[in-house]
Amino acid sequence: MSGAFRQITVTSDPEKSYFLRVDWSGDLGAGFTLVLSDGGTSAWIGEVSEDEVTAEIRDMGVDRDRYVEDLRSALTGSGAGRGGVAKREEAGYSYHLPPDRTRLSYRKICKDISVDLGSVELQAVPDPAEVSRQMIGQSLRRNTDLESENDKLREENDRLQREHQRIVRELQQRVEEKESMERELYSRFVMVLNEKKAKIRGLQDTIQHLQHSSQDSTDTDRHSDGEMMTEVGRGSTASLQESTLLLTGRSLPCVGETIADTEDVNKSPRRKRRVRRSPETCELE
Known part of the structure; x- marks a missing residue:
């Protein structure tokens, strides 16, 4: 069983304060009872059943949860917002109590628009x-x-x-x-x-050093091969001259002499020998 207590003022007697006590089981949509007191001289009690709440929702054509939230805000002063967090309703609420104090009605006022949320019939309390x-x-x-x-x-x-x-x-x-x-x-x-x-950097220096060393070694090898080929050529020439001297009794022409010069040298003695032989031949004849 839940309950709430709040102070309200009615439009018919705004100078006087009333105290409203509301009790309910589950939620207000399942019905509730209320007690209204003027501070000690008079008190009234009323009850709203679940059927009456359902009929009110049907007549208004609104969602049940929304109506119950507005009803709770009007009667208890607090409303369940999103996520179950209670919050004050931005809209205002007004209460009307006729002079005979037989019915309490409550309305929601939002932007100058008044919506009737319902009413409850009141009965006077003996004490x-x-x-x-x-x-x-x-x-x-x-x-x-x-x-x-x-x-x-x-x-x-x-x-x-x-x-x-x-x-x-x-x-x-x-x-x-x-x-x-x-x-x-x-x-x-x-x-x-x-x-x-x-x-x-060390590897780069090593690579450069190896490249220079390889290039220097290649140049040295080329120079040594050139000198070796020169020596071999000279040795071959000398061997060839010695072989020719042994075979012909004459040496090969020196470097710079042509074959024609050599032939001229070889031919000249022959002419001399022929000239020398010619007188002898003449004498014999």
């Missing part, structure tokens, strides 16, 4: 003082419950604040550790990178 005492006692118990709930909420809030501070400290510590780790990793990366660069 208004007892009703007032009960309402005062219920109000005090409700106040005690609200204070206890407020204390719990305050403790929960303190706990959440401590938890929040702890999480913030841990987050700051994690951030500092992360920054420290990043600096360490960056320094290691720079060190490894410098080592790799030095190694690459």
Whole structure:
């Protein structure tokens, strides 16, 4: 069983305050009872059944949840918003009580538009003082419950604040550790990178040195091969001249002499010998 207590004013007597107590089971759509008091001299009681609520919803042609929310805001001063969070309704509500105090009607006013939410038939209570005492006692118990709930909420809030501070400290510590780790990793990366660069430079120097050494060795080999070919050529020429001298008794022409000059030299003695033989031949004849 749930209940709520609030203070209202009626349009027929705006200078006077009334106290409204509403009790229900489940939600207001399942029906409710209310007690209206003027502060001690008079009190009235009324009841609205679930069928009456359903008929009102059908006549208005609205959604049941929306109607129950508006009804709760009108009778208790609080409404269940989205996610089950209670909130004050932005719209206003008005209450009308006729002079005979036989019916209490309640309306929703939103942007100068008045919507009738329903009414409840009232019956006078024989002992208004007892009703007032009960309402005062219920109000005090409700106040005690609200204070206890407020204390719990305050403790929960303190706990959440401590938890929040702890999480913030841990987050700051994690951030500092992360920054420290990043600096360490960056320094290691720079060190490894410098080592790799030095190694690459060393390998490049080694390659260049090997290339120069290979080129110098190639030039030396070419020079040695040239000298060797020259010596071999000279040795071959000398051997050929010696062989010719042994066979013909004459040496090969020196470098620079042509074959024609050699032939001329060889032919000249023959002519001389022929000339020398010619007189002898003449004498014999």
